[in-house]
Amino acid sequence: MDIHLDKKTLFLMLIVSVVTTIFLTKYFLISENLYFKSLSDQFSYNQIASIIESERKWIWVPYLIMPLILLVKLLFVSVCLSLGVYFYCDRFDFERVFSLVMKAEFIFFIPSVIKILWFHFVNIDYSIKDIHFFYPLSAIHIFDPVLLENWLIYPLQVLNIFEILYWIILAYGIRKIVNMNLSKSLEIVLTSYGSGLVLWIVSVMFLSITYGHK
Template sequence: MSKQTIFILLIVLQIISLLVSNHILLSENLYFNTFAEQLTYEQIENIINEGKKWEWVSYVVLPILTLIKLTLVASCLSIGLFFVTNTFSFKATFRVALTAEFVFLIPPFLKILWFALFQTDYTLQDLQIFYPLSALNFFDYTTVQPWLIYPLQLLNVFEIIYWVLLARGVSQVIERDMPQSFEVVLASYGTGLVLWVAVVMFITVSFTP
């Protein structure tokens, strides 16, 4: 299967999960329950109408953001491979990143199931904060410092599986065993991820009142 076909399949599944989430979890009652004490009825209605008006933007931006992420991950892996093999294998690492990205299709559907079947009484903030099988679930998010929320969300089962899939893909590219391939992923993608988390934490601290 070509990379283009795999990418299209990934985007289609991402859009389906987003569509299902928007139409099952984001009800009008949710907005009214969330903002009833802060805004008037008319203001809440305006928020709902504006959200529906610009909903299409999220579906357009999604493929772009996904492509940017895949490019960054593939670039990090390519740099790591360069120091091991003296070759820059962007096409190969892009396919590795693309294949591994499918693991992140699982959390959105688990999130939908969780709020649709179990935690049926929820707020908009609950939806935004919740990440299935993450370290954040061991804490009451209302007591956690805002700058710690993203790192705790990122520490999850699916991220671990993602690392394993990246290492497996790298091992096939360079024909090395998994421990050596995992070291490449740790040194390349791991470094990029740490820098990204640091940027997010800095921005959070800067814009949190």
């Protein structure tokens, strides 16, 4: 069933979802006790208290930064897909592609909700690292995250069921926009967004290697 909402409404819904997810994560999962339990073997009491105070001081930052990051991601994916459609079909339909990308983005709030529920009700004895490493139905859970190199964490998290569903949703949407079969639209998604995603993952891995050893 196709959902017809204007772009402003879709983007507002995404922003509300992002802000709500951040709030629920901080409210249910992050506490002072968690900081002391997770960092006591690395820092002194006063140092941890200083970290907590700094977190309080800058608590508003994620609420501003994450919507901006979301917008950049939406534009990036939309440009990649629009260029892919242009090269395959000789047409440029950025507005419809952008609406499609916004609709597809909602799939990524499912793992965020699962994460909150998992640590709040199931694995209640967790650390900050556990929260950082956890991504439901992803390849990272095949390994012990603690033993992995930092530069491997992100790509293994990206390799997950929800990312695959995201690709399928995009392919289905592109099929409707340009009126082609699903296999061809999936090819467009693979060669356009897929290439952009690989470039982004490689960039993150490079930064992790470069600054992770300093």
